Each structure stands twice: as C-alpha cells, then as structure tokens.
Amino acid sequence: MSNERKPEELQQSLELIRNKLLPKLPASVKQKINPEVEKLEELFLNTRSPRFAVVGRRGAGKSTLINAIFQKEVAKVGSVVAETERASWHTFKDEKNETLMEVLDTRGFGEGSSERFALSEEDAWQEAIQDTYPDAILFLVKAKEVDSRITEDIKQLKSLQSLILEKHDYRPPIVGVVTQVDELDPIYDSDPPFTSEKNDAIHLAVSHVNKMLKKEFQDIPKVIPVCAYLAFKNGEIVYDRRYNIETLTDYLLDQLPGNTWMEWARITQGKKIQTRIAKTVGKSASTIAAGVGAQPIPLADLPIITSIQISMVAAIAYISGRKFNRKTLLEFFTAMGANVGTALAFRQLSRSVSKFVFPVAGNAISGTLAATATWGLCKAAILYFIEKRPAIEAKEAYDFNQEKPLD
Ligand SMILES: Nc1nc2c(ncn2[C@@H]2O[C@H](COP(=O)(O)OP(=O)(O)OP(=O)(O)O)[C@@H](O)[C@H]2O)c(=O)[nH]1
Ligand SMILES: [Mg+2]
Structure with a gap:
C-alpha cells in the first residue's frame, strides 16, 4: 500500500456499519448509534475542500491572510496594481495537485468607481457565484481604517450574501x-x-x-482581530508575527460544513483543530463500539469493533497531515501492545474477515470495555500523530485511559 490520501479504511467501515451492522441491531441501540454514524459519514464521505470568499479593500491583507492560514507563500502579496477582475476564484493545491481550498478573492472591494474593470462589482459577483458559492465570507478591515467608509463596505457585504442566498439557497456566515x-x-x-x-x-x-456590522445583520457576525504577517525567503518562514490566526481558523471550523473539516484540519495544521476533530471522531467511534459491544446477538462475523478502531486511528493519522500507510498504523498498534492478530487484521481488513478485537477480550467484550478501549486508543492516537509524542507516552495514555470514564 502506498500513501493513501483518504482514510479508505474508515469509508469501508462506515459502509460495513451502515449496510451490515445497523439492520441487525435492536431499535433502541440503533437509535443511539445512528446519529454517530451519520456524524462520521458527514465527516468522511463526500469530503471536499472548503470554499471562502475573502472580501476587503485593496491592501486589507487578503493575500497575506491566506498565506498565514497555509503557513506557506501561496498567494501573491502586495502587488502594485490590481490586475485581476473584481471577483475571481483561486484554487490552492497541494504537491499532488489536489485542491486544498478555494478562495473567491474580491480585489478592490469598495472601489466601485475604478474604470480599470469592465464589470460592475455586482455583475462580477453574479458571475463568480454562478456555479458555486463560498461556505463562509471573511470580511477584512484594516485595523487603522475601521473608520473609513465601512458603512458602504458592509452594505456591499450584505448584498453579496443576499446574492448567494438567492442563487444557491445558502446563507454563508460572515466573519469579520x-x-x-x-x-x-x-x-x-x-x-x-x-x-x-x-x-x-x-x-x-x-x-x-x-x-x-450590527446595524446591517441580525445575527451579529463574530469579529476577530489578527496579524497575519509572515516573511518568506526561498519558501521558508524567516519572520513570524502572526497573532490570533489559530483563533480564527478554529472559529471557522464551526462555520464550515462537516464534509470540509478533514481538509481544513490538513490545511491549517493547527493542533487545536486537529484534536477537536479527532475527539469528535473518537467519541462517535466509542459510542458505536459501546453499542456493538453490548450486543448479545452474535456479531462475530462482523469485525466491527476492530474495524472501527483501526479506521478511527487511520482517520486521526490522516487529520494530522502526516503521511500514513498501513505500516505506520501497524507500528502504532504494535506500540499499543497489540499482538500478531492485529497484523492479520490489517492485511485482511479490506476483505472484512478480521477476527481481532482490541483489546483481546474473547467474544464477551462488554459495551463499556469496548468504549473505553476505543476512547483510550483515540487519546493515544492524538498524542502520537497530532502531538507527535513518542509511542511509549501514547501507550501510557492508552493504559491509563482504561481506568477512566469517557471525558
Ligand atoms: N504589518 C502588517 N502588514 C501586513 C499585514 N498583512 C498584510 N500586510 C501588508 O499589507 C500589504 C498588503 O497586503 P496584501 O495581503 O497584499 O493585501 P490584499 O488585500 O491581498 O491586497 P490586494 O490583493 O492588492 O487587494 C502588504 O505589504 C503586506 O505585507 C499584517 O498583519 N501586518
Ligand atoms: Mg491580494
């Protein structure tokens, strides 16, 4: 197996759960598990990259902010004249040429009278949102210019939001x-x-x-102050003056649809965001494992719990942005004290014939044990993949969590 970009293990287990497990469970258990399955499906199936509109006057710092989010020089900063049309989508890609983020850059927002552009602002927007829409709008105002002509800018902001609502029946949240x-x-x-x-x-x-903003919008948009300044030399960061960027990216996570979370975590490389998503996954996985583990009905033919646990760890490795493959995962599980059975489980997972349950507790694994083991693994995977702590520390966390309730 080469480095997989998407955690395919998780997608496979979700299918297994949805098609094979759920139909076999009693209604009361199904009711409990179903929302968690849905949550995971939202996160991992049909994933896509996030889309933003970044609006603000010329020189507000739109390109700089994009670079600060990526921590890379992906957007051109401070060109002397605005060359592009009023509103154009920019696609940012990774080394493998896969899309990471799409940004609708409205250059020269508020500079309505310029004759350089053929289209009026509203026409330019109409055109830009014809086929697609931003998940959220970032409204940028330079700290030293908050007083100047802001009322006019906010009116335009409102009209952009209304255009999107009309065309796509979606009201993108606004973040100041x-x-x-x-x-x-x-x-x-x-x-x-x-x-x-x-x-x-x-x-x-x-x-x-x-x-x-309060004057124009009922649900008052949140306003976050930032400094996005980063200096690069030969692609390396040589000066870092960023302030509050992680607060912003963390807040944006809540504004984004679930199917963009994975990509957002990879783009921002923020441990806080990665940990939040990893815990969401871990909680759902634990709840599902508890429901399955508590079943007296024979489910031995379904390697559900193992499959959920392996998938969960694969997902956390993926979220961490670390290159991962089966070998990386196997190393992790081996470090956690898994035995040879795990290796077999890995090899055979895709064919869904694994019999291994972590930890090995025979067939009589209880719901609580399944849940705490899964949650412990989640914590350990966070330490190992996201915090980049040594395996031994992750193992300690795993062992320790066996004695603790879910937190
Ligand atoms: N000190 C400081 N300078 C900044 C910051 N953000 C941007 N700048 C500077 O402000 C200038 C304009 O930044 P850009 O990111 O190019 O602004 P923009 O909104 O993309 O501008 P246009 O694309 O021309 O509309 C550049 O010289 C940046 O280096 C910041 O947080 N602090
Ligand atoms: Mg720019």
Whole structure:
C-alpha cells in the first residue's frame, strides 16, 4: 500500500456499519448509534475542500491572510496594481495537485468607481457565484481604517450574501476580521504577545466593526482581530508575527460544513483543530463500539469493533497531515501492545474477515470495555500523530485511559 490520501479504511467501515451492522441491531441501540454514524459519514464521505470568499479593500491583507492560514507563500502579496477582475476564484493545491481550498478573492472591494474593470462589482459577483458559492465570507478591515467608509463596505457585504442566498439557497456566515493589528498604536509594541495598551486599541477597533456590522445583520457576525504577517525567503518562514490566526481558523471550523473539516484540519495544521476533530471522531467511534459491544446477538462475523478502531486511528493519522500507510498504523498498534492478530487484521481488513478485537477480550467484550478501549486508543492516537509524542507516552495514555470514564 502506498500513501493513501483518504482514510479508505474508515469509508469501508462506515459502509460495513451502515449496510451490515445497523439492520441487525435492536431499535433502541440503533437509535443511539445512528446519529454517530451519520456524524462520521458527514465527516468522511463526500469530503471536499472548503470554499471562502475573502472580501476587503485593496491592501486589507487578503493575500497575506491566506498565506498565514497555509503557513506557506501561496498567494501573491502586495502587488502594485490590481490586475485581476473584481471577483475571481483561486484554487490552492497541494504537491499532488489536489485542491486544498478555494478562495473567491474580491480585489478592490469598495472601489466601485475604478474604470480599470469592465464589470460592475455586482455583475462580477453574479458571475463568480454562478456555479458555486463560498461556505463562509471573511470580511477584512484594516485595523487603522475601521473608520473609513465601512458603512458602504458592509452594505456591499450584505448584498453579496443576499446574492448567494438567492442563487444557491445558502446563507454563508460572515466573519469579520480586523487585520494588521500590529500597526495600531503603540507602534513599538508590534510583536505579540501585546501589552495592555495595545490590547485596548485592538479592542476598540474590534468593537467599532462589531457595532457597524450590527446595524446591517441580525445575527451579529463574530469579529476577530489578527496579524497575519509572515516573511518568506526561498519558501521558508524567516519572520513570524502572526497573532490570533489559530483563533480564527478554529472559529471557522464551526462555520464550515462537516464534509470540509478533514481538509481544513490538513490545511491549517493547527493542533487545536486537529484534536477537536479527532475527539469528535473518537467519541462517535466509542459510542458505536459501546453499542456493538453490548450486543448479545452474535456479531462475530462482523469485525466491527476492530474495524472501527483501526479506521478511527487511520482517520486521526490522516487529520494530522502526516503521511500514513498501513505500516505506520501497524507500528502504532504494535506500540499499543497489540499482538500478531492485529497484523492479520490489517492485511485482511479490506476483505472484512478480521477476527481481532482490541483489546483481546474473547467474544464477551462488554459495551463499556469496548468504549473505553476505543476512547483510550483515540487519546493515544492524538498524542502520537497530532502531538507527535513518542509511542511509549501514547501507550501510557492508552493504559491509563482504561481506568477512566469517557471525558
Ligand atoms: N504589518 C502588517 N502588514 C501586513 C499585514 N498583512 C498584510 N500586510 C501588508 O499589507 C500589504 C498588503 O497586503 P496584501 O495581503 O497584499 O493585501 P490584499 O488585500 O491581498 O491586497 P490586494 O490583493 O492588492 O487587494 C502588504 O505589504 C503586506 O505585507 C499584517 O498583519 N501586518
Ligand atoms: Mg491580494
């Protein structure tokens, strides 16, 4: 097996659960497990990359923010003149040429009178959202310019949202972003963490944008202050002044549909986001394992619990952005104290004939034991793949969790 991009193990187990397991379970158990299966299906089936509209005046820091999210120089910063049309989609891809994120960049937002462009702003947007729409809109305002012409910008923002609602029956959430907060007074205090005087200035800028947005939108959009400044040399980060970027990316996770979460975790490389998603997966997997483990009906022909556990770990490895294959997973399970049976399970998983249950507890594995074992494995996988801790530490966490209830 080469490096798989998608956690196929998980997709296979989800099919197994949906088609073979659920029909066999009593209604009461099914009722409990079904929402968890649905949650996992939302996360892992039909996954796609997230789409954003990034709107803001020329020089607001749109390209810089995109680079800060990727931690790579993917967008061109600070060109002298705006060359592109008003609104155009940019696709950001990984080394394998697979799409990571799509961004609708509205260059020169609010510069309605410019004669450089053939299309009016609204026409340009109409065209841009013809076939697709952004999952969320980021509204960028430069910290030092929150006072200037913001009312006009917010009206346009509202009209973009309405256009999307009309065309796609989807109301993209709006997230206000106050950019370049390092430029606020006091200037000498430009590197985070900031002093209280600087934080006061940031707070002032944020409340102003908040107040202005409140006038136009009922569900007041959240406003997050950031500094996105990163300097690159030969593709390497040589200077990092980022502030609050992870708060922003973490908040955006909640604004995005579930089927984009996996890609968002990989793009942002944020441990916080990765851990949140890993725990969501772990909780669902544990609940399913508990339901299955508690069944007196013979399910021995279905390697459900093993399959769920292996898939869960595969998913966490994938979320971590680490290159993974079966060997990586096997190494992890071996470190956790799994025996030769696991190796067999791995080889045969795709044919669904594995008999191995982790931990080995014969056929009489109880629901609680299945759940705690699965949750323990989730915690251990988080430590190993996301926190990049040594296997021995992950093993300790696994053992320790056997004695603890789910948290
Ligand atoms: N100090 C500081 N400078 C920033 C920050 N973000 C962007 N800049 C600078 O602001 C300028 C404009 O940034 P861009 O990211 O190109 O802005 P943009 O919104 O993409 O501009 P257009 O594409 O031309 O509309 C560049 O010189 C950036 O280096 C920040 O957080 N702090
Ligand atoms: Mg730009």
